Amino acid sequence: MSSFRAAESPAPYEYPQETREKCVKVQYANLEALDISKMEQPEGTAALAKQVLSFINTNGHGFSDEEIRRQYALCRDVFELPLEERRRFACDTAKGDFRGYKERANDRDIVEMYNIPKFTPEHSRPHPQLILDQLDEIKDFSLRIHNNLLLPLLRLFAYVLELDDEDFFVQRHRYEAEGLEYLRYMKYHPRPAATDAAEFGNVWTPGHSDYNTLTFLFHQPVASLQVQTPEGPWRYVRSRPDAVVVNIADALEFFSGGYLKSTIHRVVRPPPDQADRPRLSLIYFARPEAKVTLKPVASPLLRRLGMHDQTEGFTHEVTAEEWARARIAKDHKFRVGEVKSREGEIIAGVSQKLYD
Ligand SMILES: O=C(O)CCC(=O)C(=O)O
Numbered sequence: 001m002s003s004f005r006a007a008e009s010p011a012p013y014e015y016p017q018e019t020r021e022k023c024v025k026v027q028y029a030n031l032e033a034l035d036i037s038k039m040e041q042p043e044g045t046a047a048l049a050k051q052v053l054s055f056i057n058t059n060g061h062g063f064s065d066e067e068i069r070r071q072y073a074l075c076r077d078v079f080e081l082p083l084e085e086r087r088r089f090a091c092d093t094a095k096g097d098f099r100g101y102k103e104r105a106n107d108r109d110i111v112e113m114y115n116i117p118k119f120t121p122e123h124s125r126p127h128p129q130l131i132l133d134q135l136d137e138i139k140d141f142s143l144r145i146h147n148n149l150l151l152p153l154l155r156l157f158a159y160v161l162e163l164d165d166e167d168f169f170v171q172r173h174r175y176e177a178e179g180l181e182y183l184r185y186m187k188y189h190p191r192p193a194a195t196d197a198a199e200f201g202n203v204w205t206p207g208h209s210d211y212n213t214l215t216f217l218f219h220q221p222v223a224s225l226q227v228q229t230p231e232g233p234w235r236y237v238r239s240r241p242d243a244v245v246v247n248i249a250d251a252l253e254f255f256s257g258g259y260l261k262s263t264i265h266r267v268v269r270p271p272p273d274q275a276d277r278p279r280l281s282l283i284y285f286a287r288p289e290a291k292v293t294l295k296p297v298a299s300p301l302l303r304r305l306g307m308h309d310q311t312e313g314f315t316h317e318v319t320a321e322e323w324a325r326a327r328i329a330k331d332h333k334f335r336v337g338e339v340k341s342r343e344g345e346i347i348a349g350v351s352q353k354l355y356d
Pocket residue numbers: 186205210217225265266267281
């Protein structure tokens with residue numbers, strides 16, 4: 001039992017001010033909002049299907065500003081715990097396991113994370129008391145992301161790919177099944193401006209795709225997340241208070257033979273009026289069930305387009321769990337200096353790419 005006890009309820013969290021820097025404002029990506037509540041209306045799915053080929057900005061998501069800020073308050077507070085307390089919950093990234101606390105590996109690594117896995121017996125684990133105090137609310141928050149955001153979007157993708165069974169993807173993302181989803185609290189510690197510019201080109205996390213199915217990023221007004229546009233240039237993702245930004249991730253790219261593109265995104269140093277304090281992120285990563293194979297689904301659309309048998313060059317079948325673990329383990333090796341690059345083979349002949 002920990003000797004450290006947090007207050008019953010965290011102090012309110014206030015968002016930082018939006019940036020006033022013009023150089024950011026002119027570089028916002030043009031992300032159309034997708035109103036997820038429309039899926040409950042007749043014809044809603046068909047209308048939304050036209051919007052989902054890249055980054056998605058959903059509103060109508062049903063999460064209140066207050067409850068999102070309560071999650072940010074926990075995110076803020078968990079990283080204020082003494083380091084030895086945080087370390088008691090360390091995750092085993094060398095084994096490709098991100099559950100729990102990930103500390104900064106060294107001065108170059110500016111990211112801390114605390115990942116709270118889905119609430120199934122498989123993932124039952126200890127947490128700091130301040131998390132335990134709010135566990136019911138965290139569970140409710142996570143479950144609602146799964147049920148109210150993930151599942152409708154999975155039905156939308158089944159529709160886009162013209163699958164007979166609208167629950168095809170839903171059946172491969174059952175909450176109770178073996179497999180990993182998690183809510184992530186994240187904290188970026190800004191480097192000194194001169195070091196950041198000279199040694200890192202002001203890039204905090206290089207351009208990458210996520211290795212899951214869909215990633216849900218809750219409102220965060222610090223201008224730092226950028227998306228690579230199909231034409232090439234990077235654009236800031238403007239985070240609206242009423243919207244959740246959704247990345248399409250690797251599993252959907254594999255399931256669709258490359259028809260759906262894993263969103264390429266990166267995190268850069270915020271503009272000067274926002275770079276003076278750590279940046280927090282609140283993110284939910286949804287993944288397919290552990291044993292699901294990452295290969296194109298039997299889709300009439302993909303067949304018509306000749307994309308139905310593209311396997312992205314896997315030399316043997318790879319499951320969602322194998323892919324995620326291999327990517328996390330590769331990242332770990334890079335962070336601790338065991339490999340020079342995060343690029344190169346991940347598993348079964350398939351490589352991960354990074355983008356500048
Ligand atoms: O912090 C963010 O806004 C994005 C983080 C991210 O891309 C990731 O954790 O994969």
